[in-house]
Amino acid sequence: MGPNGELINTSNIGGIVGSNLIPNITPNIGALSNVGSSVIPSSTTNEDGTITIPTIELKSRETGLDLGEMQNLYGTKYMPMFQFIEAQQTGSMTYNPADDNLASTEELEAIRADFEKEHGMSAEQALLKAQAERAGQKVAGATAAKIGSAFAQSTIGDAPFGTAAMDAAGSVVPFKGLFQDKPANVMLENKPVFLNPQEYAMQKDLGANLTALKPEDAPKDYLASGLQAMRGEKTGFEGFTDRLYGDAAGVNFKVSAMSGVADAVTQIAMGADPIDAIKDAAKSATLSYVANAVIPGSGPIVSFLSKFF
Numbered sequence: 001m002g003p004n005g006e007l008i009n010t011s012n013i014g015g016i017v018g019s020n021l022i023p024n025i026t027p028n029i030g031a032l033s034n035v036g037s038s039v040i041p042s043s044t045t046n047e048d049g050t051i052t053i054p055t056i057e058l059k060s061r062e063t064g065l066d067l068g069e070m071q072n073l074y075g076t077k078y079m080p081m082f083q084f085i086e087a088q089q090t091g092s093m094t095y096n097p098a099d100d101n102l103a104s105t106e107e108l109e110a111i112r113a114d115f116e117k118e119h120g121m122s123a124e125q126a127l128l129k130a131q132a133e134r135a136g137q138k139v140a141g142a143t144a145a146k147i148g149s150a151f152a153q154s155t156i157g158d159a160p161f162g163t164a165a166m167d168a169a170g171s172v173v174p175f176k177g178l179f180q181d182k183p184a185n186v187m188l189e190n191k192p193v194f195l196n197p198q199e200y201a202m203q204k205d206l207g208a209n210l211t212a213l214k215p216e217d218a219p220k221d222y223l224a225s226g227l228q229a230m231r232g233e234k235t236g237f238e239g240f241t242d243r244l245y246g247d248a249a250g251v252n253f254k255v256s257a258m259s260g261v262a263d264a265v266t267q268i269a270m271g272a273d274p275i276d277a278i279k280d281a282a283k284s285a286t287l288s289y290v291a292n293a294v295i296p297g298s299g300p301i302v303s304f305l306s307k308f309f
Helices: 069-074 107-118 122-154 161-169 197-205 221-230 238-243 249-269 274-294 299-306
Strands: 051-060 085-096 185-188 191-195
Touching: 069 122, 107 122, 122 161, 122 221, 122 249, 122 274, 161 221, 185 238, 221 238, 221 249, 238 274, 249 274, 249 299, 274 299
Parallel strands: none
Antiparallel strands: 051 085, 185 191
């Protein structure tokens, strides 16, 4: 063993000329040498609570053997392994655990005061305001989602763009008409009108002369046609699977996708973080898709309610 820790080839000691397979190498070498008597001390805790920790640097070691000699010896009982890199202490440092403690009460109060001075409100008030703004963005997105899904549903029912836009504008109320009876198509004052059951009853109470239209003369209910397309031809569990991933799934996806796009765009327009708005809209659109598969037309309600959870 040399002064710098390197191994010295002693194969010729004792007159054994040329025998490098039976060397006389000092023991206690290898990757685990000096483990039991390491010169690097452990960390110590001082009386003031600080901890003294040794600083360590990894340094390479030379074997003192030529490459051919290493090949003859390495992996045998004479030199099972060698510690090519060893840790050496370069000094020490002192760590104070108190430095990692939370800010003091005085420091926290100073931070609160600075925030209030800069923004004109406390941090708590600012948080409540931000939460209220985010809630408003979500509700606006949910309302836009309802309009978007109604527009898609109407176009699926073969409505022209203008009619689909009017159908969408009339669907702002999220719960409107989901389980409502089919509106009546009648003549009122010699004009064809499209009355829901409540409007029909009110006109009857007023003594209006209402005459039912012939089916071919009645204005087409594009939303109802779109809803029927979403229902598909199958019923029961087969109808559910059909709307989930069967023939009717394409219609369901179109309505839910339009709902999600309108939701995200509206939230972003109102100042929401784009990534947050897209994630929220994607969640609502997915729930809408599944809800429409269970009960066609229920997607907008489920999407709206999801904003509060």
